Amino acid sequence: MATVPVTLEVLQMLEQVPANECGALVRQRTDGTMAGALLVEHGRVCWAMSDRYPRRLTDLLVAESDTLTREQINEVFALCRRDRVPLGETLVARGLVSLPVLHRVLFRHTCEALDCLLREDSELWTWVEHSGYGYHPMLTFSTAELLTGIHALEHPTIAARALATLGAALGPEQRGFAIQRTRDARLPLAQIGCEDLDLVEFADLATQANDVMTTASTVAIEVVVAMIGERACASWVEDDLLFLILCDGELAFNRLLAQVATLTRRP
Helix, strand or coil: CCCHHHHHHHHHHHHCCCCCCEEEEEEECCCCCEEEEEEEECCEEEEEEECCCCCCHHHHHHHHCCCCCHHHHHHHHHHHHHHCCCHHHHHHHCCCCCHHHHHHHHHHHHHHHHHHHHCCCCCEEEEEEECCCCCCHHHCECHHHHHHHHHHHHCHHHHHHHHHHHHHHCCCCEEEEEEEECCCCEEEEEEECCCCCCHHHHHHHHHHHHHHHHHHHCCCCCEEEEEECCEEEEEEEECCEEEEEEECCCCHHHHHHHHHHHCCCCC
């Protein structure tokens, strides 16, 4: 897997791309050959490609869909190539793949391809501006999403447990994420509804929640409700995982207080 410092460095570089620009971050090897690229549209990643990533998007789509056949996807792929239209959105428009399935498969493909790209022995990245892609908003990803996805690749069992815990704890109109606490870093491992947070917001929330829980542990408090910035947040720790629930809107703090009784430590 790509090392955390390298991953953060690249994703932080993506954060510096102007919000209104579209293009690609291209990675070259020291021998001048292209290792792959990240396509970026309005500050969000649309696609990652690496010549060392063995899986094709079409293979993943067939594996994830109960009804899509190889013959159908080959037919649509040829049509899209001829007419220069997006494959995924064409599959959705024809009712062959649902948008949530396409989002899940595309996210997996992008994270796995990006992980391969980050492991290249090269530091050469070049920004190439394009005129624009026009991807569906649900089919693009924030840098915080990608960092979470890449880290989950390295720890799939813990990530699955963290995601299940979040899903059980979240109430209506709430969102949250789980952070793996290591000696040197706070790494997002799972998230629900936090796609719009950037890396700076993730880091600030994780740091402040960790500080709150460190203080709470001295007086044996298991779940803490506090205002972090302008958000009402509930946080708790299970083993080396820090969980954070975010609640927005009027009376959010009071709603979280009422909910705290259900947030108990799990075995």
